[in-house]
Amino acid sequence: MGMISKLVGLLFTAAGVIILMMMGTVPDPMMSAIWIFVGMVIITIGFSLINAGRQTRQMKPPPPTVTEIRCDNPDCDFKEIRNFESGDYILKTLDVRCPKCNSTMTIQGVYVVKEEDEGKSSI
Missing domain, CATH: 2.20.28 (Rubrerythrin, domain 2)
Structure with missing residues (x-):
């Protein structure tokens, strides 16, 4: 998971924000709720892709x-x-x-x- 996954994650996050801003204001409340849910799912996928390449911190062995x-x-x-x-x-x-x-x-x-x-x- 390198730089490409981070860029794809950034694109997904931006797309999710745009969906939330544009489609979340649809006059029909049911469609608005669906678009808000879709936007949040896409943002979550984006953040997951951004954080996927991070390495976990290695624990030091306890002192003797x-x-x-x-x-x-x-x-x-x-x-x-x-x-x-x-x-x-x-x-x-x-x-x-x-x-x-x-x-x-x-x-x-x-x-x-x-x-x-x-x-x-x-x-």
């Missing part, structure tokens, strides 16, 4: 979400950041053991990673 996991032992400072998995929530105790001290681990945070625009400077 990460999960912060920390060791429950207060003397251990082990922390792991991994991709978010379904079912993750804050303060959830995991079955995974700390590789440093072998104690239990808990999810301490779930974060959305904000992506910086390449065109913006950080000044």
Whole structure:
């Protein structure tokens, strides 16, 4: 659907407007209503042809979400950041053991990673 469909749509819309203006004022009320309906249908077809070639806006994928996991032992400072998995929530105790001290681990945070625009400077 290129430029030709837009031009045809413009012609249909113009023809519909002319029909509404000229034939909608016919003295017979029944014929006037019919011409108004025909004009509106033609205008609708015209607008449909004009808008037919428009592309839909592509949705951006959601930003990445990460999960912060920390060791429950207060003397251990082990922390792991991994991709978010379904079912993750804050303060959830995991079955995974700390590789440093072998104690239990808990999810301490779930974060959305904000992506910086390449065109913006950080000044």
